[in-house]
Amino acid sequence: MGAGIAGLTAGFFLSRGGAPVRVLERDRRPGGAILTEHKDSYLVESGPNTVLANSVQVDELLAASGLAARRLDALKINKKRYILKDGRLFPLPAGPLQFMTTPIFSARTKLGLLREPFIGRATGEETIAQFVLRRLGPEMLEYAVGPFVSGVYAGDPDKLSVRWAVRKIHALEVKHGSLIRGAIAKRKGPQPRGGLFSFPEGLDALPKELARAVGSVTYGASVEKVERDGDGFNVTASIDGRTETFPAGRVLLTGNARDVDAVLAPLAPEPVLKGMPYAPVAIVALGFDRKAVAHPLDGFGFLIPQTLNAPLLGCLFTSSLFPGRAPEGKALITAFLGGARHPEILGWDPSVFPDRALEILRPVLGIAGEPEMTLTRVWPEAIPQYNLGHGAFVERAAALEARHPGLHFSGNLLHGVSVADCVTNAALLARKILQS
Numbered sequence: 001m002g003a004g005i006a007g008l009t010a011g012f013f014l015s016r017g018g019a020p021v022r023v024l025e026r027d028r029r030p031g032g033a034i035l036t037e038h039k040d041s042y043l044v045e046s047g048p049n050t051v052l053a054n055s056v057q058v059d060e061l062l063a064a065s066g067l068a069a070r071r072l073d074a075l076k077i078n079k080k081r082y083i084l085k086d087g088r089l090f091p092l093p094a095g096p097l098q099f100m101t102t103p104i105f106s107a108r109t110k111l112g113l114l115r116e117p118f119i120g121r122a123t124g125e126e127t128i129a130q131f132v133l134r135r136l137g138p139e140m141l142e143y144a145v146g147p148f149v150s151g152v153y154a155g156d157p158d159k160l161s162v163r164w165a166v167r168k169i170h171a172l173e174v175k176h177g178s179l180i181r182g183a184i185a186k187r188k189g190p191q192p193r194g195g196l197f198s199f200p201e202g203l204d205a206l207p208k209e210l211a212r213a214v215g216s217v218t219y220g221a222s223v224e225k226v227e228r229d230g231d232g233f234n235v236t237a238s239i240d241g242r243t244e245t246f247p248a249g250r251v252l253l254t255g256n257a258r259d260v261d262a263v264l265a266p267l268a269p270e271p272v273l274k275g276m277p278y279a280p281v282a283i284v285a286l287g288f289d290r291k292a293v294a295h296p297l298d299g300f301g302f303l304i305p306q307t308l309n310a311p312l313l314g315c316l317f318t319s320s321l322f323p324g325r326a327p328e329g330k331a332l333i334t335a336f337l338g339g340a341r342h343p344e345i346l347g348w349d350p351s352v353f354p355d356r357a358l359e360i361l362r363p364v365l366g367i368a369g370e371p372e373m374t375l376t377r378v379w380p381e382a383i384p385q386y387n388l389g390h391g392a393f394v395e396r397a398a399a400l401e402a403r404h405p406g407l408h409f410s411g412n413l414l415h416g417v418s419v420a421d422c423v424t425n426a427a428l429l430a431r432k433i434l435q436s
């Protein structure tokens, strides 16, 4: 269910492996959260802007789909990331030397890191804020980890679970007893892959190509229920107004928690994902004459500390990341508003978003005049929040999968929200199914 990146990745590898596949998508287009739009010669990503090539499975997907040759790597400038402090933008340190000399952190925070390897492990599940305060101190939470958490989850570090939301960081403490010792040990081992990418025509080239390759994607098809039928399942969907029921040996579920719980009602009397929190996000794309923006826009963008209590999470210098996002002589900036701490954006009139973003952006980036292009898109349930207690959803989902072999939860619901996580987990699931 669902032709977002998870459903399409699983469908792609399963059909390549010879398994008959049918993807049912309620919408009229593939991609789900991946949405590339065009306005006044600007190319706007209304969902994710970049994908991190951080796993073998992401590389395999690009190679097998023929998209590797069209992959567009983010310009080197993306390594520079700014943080807003005292009304000014400061580049976040990219290495130990820059960390020691940056004005973002006080001497106390810098010296405090010497203590980090000697701090013991947590005794119970912690929030990201508790974990960072205990190991690294309040400035690291305010100016580094908190904004990072806003950037990925649009989330609240006082609620997100360190174990579930930033598993690699949590694993460093579990395995090495210290983030610093863990980071040093990791530097000695094989280096992680990396690199942010998109495509010249935008990120939706990925789901479009996967949908073309899978072939059997039905649009306008809303899955209504999944029922047990012997060793397999019956799937009932409303397809362009008519109801169709067909048999399926296995069922992969993607979509948001409410959608998934709704179709599982015949199999799970108690909803499995009920109460899963989501953060709303609005993206506001702003196109300017390049001369109207004084800032050099020489980086990925900037993030905002949560203590400012601003509805702006941060912004991307989109036209500095990839060529072809803005016409010649223009600049495209994408602002992100809302997040777990600012659900009030859902009550705003759509017309106010550009002004609310500009109130903060104008003095910081030195913007004169009005944008010549604006595009706003509001995602009421943009990102699921892996808050404290997320493990209960994971356990309930695993129990239902165990009770109904062939039923699989996939997508961003349980084990990672990034596009790369969704691809990696869906590819691994497809491989497991093909091997069984």
Ligand SMILES: Cc1cc2nc3c(=O)[nH]c(=O)nc-3n(C[C@H](O)[C@H](O)[C@H](O)COP(=O)(O)OP(=O)(O)OC[C@H]3O[C@@H](n4cnc5c(N)ncnc54)[C@H](O)[C@@H]3O)c2cc1C
Binding pocket: 001, 002, 003, 004, 005, 006, 007, 024, 025, 026, 027, 030, 031, 032, 033, 034, 046, 047, 048, 049, 050, 051, 052, 221, 222, 223, 224, 254, 255, 256, 259, 260, 263, 281, 283, 379, 382, 383, 410, 411, 412, 413, 417, 418, 419, 420, 422
């Ligand atoms: C604004 C925004 C910015 C983001 N930025 C980034 C970023 O820069 N980098 C990054 O890595 N990640 C980013 N993410 C996160 C990432 O894009 C998503 O987590 C990921 O794309 C989710 O993929 P999915 O396949 O799990 O779900 P979705 O993309 O939500 O796809 C699920 C699909 O299922 C369909 N569906 C639901 N119910 C039914 C039903 N009953 N019947 C049929 N079809 C159904 C939906 O229509 C949808 O197409 C961002 C997300 C948002 C919203």
